[in-house]
Amino acid sequence: TILGCPDTPANLAVYHRGGGSHGGTGFPLVRVLTLVACGTRTVIDAVFGTDRIGETSYAHHLVGALHRGMIVLADRNFASRNLLVAIADTGADLLVRVKIGRRLPVCRRLGDHSYLSRIGAREVRVITAMITVTTERGCRSEVYRLITTILDPACPPEEIVALYHQRWEIETAYFELKATILGGRVL
DSSP: OEEEOOOOHHHHHHSEEOOOTTOOOSSEEEEEEEEEOTTTOOEEEEEEEETTSOHHHHGGGGGGGOOTTOEEEEOGGGOOHHHHHHHHHTTOEEEEEEOTTOOOOOSEEOTTSOEEEEETTEEEEEEEEEEEEEETTEEEEEEEEEEESOOOTTSOHHHHHHHHGGGGHHHHHHHIIIIIISTTOOO
């Protein structure tokens, strides 16, 4: 996410005022990338930097906070081979959306319509699912492709797809930070 910080000479030396089609923010902007626990929305780790650098460039700074027993949920922007391998090397499992057109070799088809593939030397399970979101404005469906290091066939694809939905907890955590904790003020 992006947060405003005080308009001081020290901050302006590092961070830039936001532009945009609505005249900008007037405050220097800080990019914040966090590792947040689903459910409790506890911030496990965070990295701060300029908004001129994309969020995926900061992701490797959070890998040190990962360990066995965790499942990292991430959107498709974080599906780079190097990052996925780094996450898996910590012992944490991962569940990441990848672009639907990404070529992933089929190593072995599973009876539940998922298949095993490889990213580098790491074996992953690939699940393709139609996800429908229903709101008061109507329904929208989209095909998602998920990869995970959860290979156990006793864990059905439907449960993995439902787990991926928890990734949206981060948006609620960011909303709480911006609207409730900061009360609309700058960082």
